Amino acid sequence: MSTQDNKLFSVTGTHKINPDLSETDADSVTTTRFPCQQCGALLTFKIGSDSLQCHYCGHENEIIRTEQNIVENDLHTALLALDNTRPVINDEQTVQCSHCAATFKLGPGVHADSCSYCGTPVVLGTGHLCSLLPQALLPFSVSAKQARQQYRQWLGSLWFAPGELKQFARDDAALNGVYIPYWTYDSDTETSFSGLRGDVYYVRQSVVVVENGRRVRRNVSVPKIRWTPVSGRTTRHFDDVLIGATKTLPRQLTDWLGPWGLADLIPYQEEYLSGFQSEVYQVDLDEGFDTARHIMDGIIRADVRYRIGGDQQQIQRLQTSHRHTTFKHILLPLWTAAYRYRGKTYRFVINGRTGKTKGERPYSIVKISLAVILGLAVTIALMFVAEQSGMVQTIHY
Secondary structure (H helix, E strand, O other): OOHHHHOOEOOOOOOOOOHHHOOOOOOOOOEEOOEOOOOOOEOEEOOOOOEEEOOOOOOEEEOOOOOOOOOOEEHHHHHHHHOOOOOOOOOOEEEEOOOOOOEEEEOOOEEEEEOOOOOOEEEEOOOOOOOEOOOEEOOOOOOHHHHHHHHHHHHHOOOOOOOOHHHHOOOOOOOEEEEEEEEEEEEEEEEEEEEEEEEEEEEEEEEEEEEOOEEEEEEEEEEEEEEEEEEEEEEEEEEEEEEEOOOOOOHHHHHHHOOOOHHHOEEOOHHHHOOOEEEOOOOOHHHHHHHHHHHHHHHHHHHHHHHHOOOEEEEEEEEEEEEEEEEEEEEEEEEEEEEEEOOEEEEEEEEOOOOOEEEOOOOOHHHHHHHHHHHHHHHHHHHHHHHHOOOOOEEEO
16 A cells, blocks of 8 residues: 555554554544634634634634545455454543543544533544544535524425424524545446346237227237347446445435535545534444445446346346445535424434435324325316216226
């Protein structure tokens, strides 16, 4: 691996993967501080900028972006290296605030948050929590105010929601800005396949139909399928298949928030985390690739059906090989919050780049039942009108 690739790894195992970090204490916890150049207070990232801002005097410190490239890392090499590291246990961590000296705990797997007592931002190094370090991130560009407005619009668009929901889902609920870990995977695939191609053709057949209450014989075209054996190969390059590496939020919430615009990724710097929460990955690298491969398989099956052609396809055999498989470990920004309705908690998330919103929600059984009844009534009425006008015919073969 190159020197740039080596910077991806921490030294959590007895086998030190990164020789540049060989002097680092694997059990130490490094706290990063970002003091204001004017008054000395601690700074937080200013959303939509490349600056840290002081909430006391208003001064801004410019973030000097690193010139380090965002590289693709060989998956096979990384998995071999990880086999030689000891497992990381993401227990709660007790840290001391550098501003008020209070001690408090960060949740399992959390490495950026704020002091529970004075709100001072705390950013820890991730080397003691995980074996693979973040390489890149997308900074927040949607403010808390904008996110709350998106939430209100989403809430107002819900169909079949209980009428009193808005008084339970208060729009002044606290929003949490959090960076969620993701994996991206690239892979060159080659797939050999065999199956059957089905081509539809028609034959003329005499049938008896009922028209205006009378039985009449008509000649109609009846579809048939001609099946032909087919085999071949197909290739596809997958770029940045995105897999969430968190277990804090359900996958159906985080996966729905794309697209993210990964072309705008910037190299990882802790300054962008100041003032937000951030998690380390809870889905391991190999587990993430298993999920990515399942997504790739679905796309490959669609490719194979296209290659088989015809009107219908039957796939009998698929065999896919992966080459030049690489990955990146990145952080993406979300606004998260929750509301309670009738004793149950519902969560929602907002894309910190686009404002796209997705959430869990309750349904009104009364509204759904009324809609079903109304739909059945309309259907019955339409069928009655059609039958009276002679539009419904009975066909007898």
